[in-house]
Amino acid sequence: MLSKKTKYAFHALTYLGKHRDKKTVLIHDISEEYGISHKFLENILLELKKAGILGSKKGKGGGYYLIKDPKDVALSKVIRLLDGPIALLPCVSLNYYEPCVECKSEALCGLNKVMIQVRDEMLNVLENKSLADILDKE
Amino acid sequence: MLSKKTKYAFHALTYLGKHRDKKTVLIHDISEEYGISHKFLENILLELKKAGILGSKKGKGGGYYLIKDPKDVALSKVIRLLDGPIALLPCVSLNYYEPCVECKSEALCGLNKVMIQVRDEMLNVLENKSLADILDKE
DNA sequence: TATAAAGTCTATAAATATTATAGGGTAATT
DNA sequence: AATTACCCTATAATATTTATAGACTTTATA
16 A cells, blocks of 8 residues: 555645646645645655655745656656555565565565566556646546 | 565465375474464464465364465455555555545546556456466476 | 745654564364 | 364564654745
């Protein structure tokens, strides 16, 4: 399951996407709209900024804004950023690979093979769907 | 990511699958083989038994054994049993549905639509692959 | 240039979920 | 009858997630 952090990130991105006409949007406005703790959301927006998805402006009249075209923000990117691996096992993660501690041999592991398939099916959707696809529906 | 509980369940099932020639297998043997805490494994095997996947025999000479044909044990079943929902959002879970608290309308939620796709792609693999597919590889 | 508005940063607390342990009880086999 | 091994409930330890606090920096504008 996606963490709240990731869900909040999607909410925030959706909100920012809907308000692209405005130069900036306040954290406060987003946190009110979705009932998210202001400070918690702050951290999330910062991460999105560091990842190059959002820009920000300090001071009065400041706030956050989308720096990328919604169609260039793959859902997989957001999930990996806030939640970490998409794969169901560390040994099949593309971005967060780790060997399974209790596993003797990946080559002989039947689960490994299947989970690679699952990962690829998931990524097939999550890499190709973007923020733009989410905005469309709303 | 799959929990240790689920991974242990797969290990145990694999072990039992490999030793179908024997009438029963001791918890102890499985826990030794994979370095799993005996008591923790006990709980997992019990759940698998309650789900009708394993059978057990008490007393001397007792132990656990596979009650089903490996090809009839879908991976999805094991994951749902030990880990809960496979879907990435509660609002798209087939077996553990819950509305998202912060979501105003599922019909208008763009994430919802995409996550249904992701779920279906995952299930396409996990429902159709079984314990037998894992055993094959080992 | 003072002030208020707004993001930045680091640390920590609270809550929750996961993993593991303990120990007694019960059933079945020899 | 004794041993063996499953069954069950409760609780402790650990890790992760979620949330909060507060001081600091930057910026607009009155």
